[in-house]
Amino acid sequence: MDSPLNIPVYEESMLSIRSPTLSSKLRLMKSAGKRTIDGEIKWKSGVLDRKYECPSCNGYLRFPIQFEDCGHFVCSGCLPDILRYSQIECQNGCGIKFEKRFFERHNVEDCPKRSITCEFCQTTILHEEEILHLNVCTEFRVPCPNHCTQQDIPRGQMQNHLDNECLKQELSCPFADCGCEFKAERMLITKHIKESPGIHLNMTGKTISIQKKLLQVHDERMQEQKKWIELLAKKANASEKSCGSQLIWKIDSYQEKLMEAKSGKKPTIFSPPFLTSRHGYKLACSACLYGDGKAKGKYLSLFICVCRGEYDSLLVWPFSHRVKLSLLDQCEDPDNCRHINYFVKPNICKENKPFLGRPIGERNASFGAQKFTDLETLSTLDYIKDNTIYIKVEIDNEDMIII
Structure with a gap:
């Protein structure tokens, strides 16, 4: 064995390493050009000074490297083993610390959080969740619960197997809905059907027979409900027509009604009553198709009258809101329609109380336009179409108090 005295150690040739981690960087302190004054190997009582002893191999330092964090020196040849035995933490987050040399084995075999592929469905899962996954994996093979000949069935296909394939699956007779209570394994059900x-x-x-009677009962109930629906629809339609600030009055069979007015049989006709709002004034429109008074035989006369309503005690009297009466042109082109309009602004005075005051009887006296439009004009354009005319009544509710 070579004498330590023949193996010089150069303090100025030592390398420096900052930390014992894998990312440590080596740094050459100074080039080893020559010995320093204190470069001689130090011995104490025939024993090598511990300053020059490698803590890894316990021999004298050979091409020493220093760890800057702690100041210790090791042989450059011992460094790889030291790094291999240094502690690192699992990168998968399992919290386990181990020596670097075991990294590959831990990552491949031991880590509970390592990724693995399910051999049945090929889904990527964590190793620690493998058992939980296998309990729900649709491709995991399980035996038939009825212990039939098929014992290796994917879990996701088990229900189909029981419903359509398994010969030992207990089934109800196909005529169970008709009252048959027979139950047996699949192979016996076929026999039962053939024998019964x-x-x-x-x-x-x-x-x-029972279903036919039930169907008849349901049909009768459906017809009753249909009648109720139609009745409710009529009521809703009537409510919509009667509640609002306007009325469109359709007068059909115009020529016949005009002849009745001309003969004096029925000189005046009335519209359905309507409300100016849900709880407003109750009004009605009247028409003298052959004219009224001095306008008779020459003009169409239109009037409005205030009727007694349910909410009169809550309303402001006398009635003072402007009324617009219109004869609608039924021209197919809306841009060419020429409606005939007439505005009535009630004059609030003592003399007009019978017309505008709160009704005492069923309805007040009528007011409006005695000479609304002459009968010759009425027969032009499209005011009369399909023997029908339309009268529109609008109430100005801008200043009306809505209850």
């Missing part, structure tokens, strides 16, 4: 055609036919006939 008369019984099943009788059950089926009774079931059809």
Whole structure:
């Protein structure tokens, strides 16, 4: 063995390493050009000074490297082993610390949080969740619960196996809805059907008879509900027509009603009553198709009258809101329609109380336009179409108090 005295150690040739981690960087302190004054190997009582002893191999330092964090020196040849035995923490987050030399084995075999592939469904999962996954994996092979010949069935196909394939699956008779209570394994059900055609036919006939009676009852109830729906629709339609600030009055069979007015049989006709709002004034429109008074035989006369309503005690009297009466042109082109309009602004005075005051009887006296439009104009354009005319009444509710 070579004498330590023949192996010089150069303090000025030592390398420096900052930390014992894998990312440590080596730094050459100074080039080893020559010995320093204190470069001689130090011995104490025939023993090598511990300053020059490698803590890894316990021999004298050979091409020493210094760890800057702690100041210790090691042989450059010992450094790889030291790094291999240094502690590192699992990169998968399992919290386990181990020597670097075991990294590959831990990452491949030991780490509970390592990624693995399910051999059945090929899904990537964590190793620690493998058991939980296998309990729900649709491709994991499980035996038939009925212990039939098929014992290696993917979990996701088990229900289909039980419903359509398993010979030991207990089934109800296909005529169960008709009253048959027989239950048996699949192979016996077929035998039961072949042996009991008369019984099943009788059950089926009774079931059809019962269903027919139930169908008749349901049909009767449906007809009743249909009548109720139609009635409610009519009421809703009537409510919509009667509640609002306007009325569109359709007067059909115009020529016949005009002849009745001309003969004096029925000189005046009235519209359905309507409300100016849900709880507003109750009004009605009247028309003298052959004219009224001095306008008779020459003009169409239109009037408005205030009727007695449910909410009169809550309203402001006398009635003072402007009324617009219109004869609608039924031209197919809306841009060319020429409606005939007439505005009535109630004059609030003592003399007009019978017209505008709170009604005492069913309705007040009518007010409006005695000479609304002459009968010759009425027969032009499209005011009369399909023997029908339309009268529109609008109430100005801008200053009206809505209850």
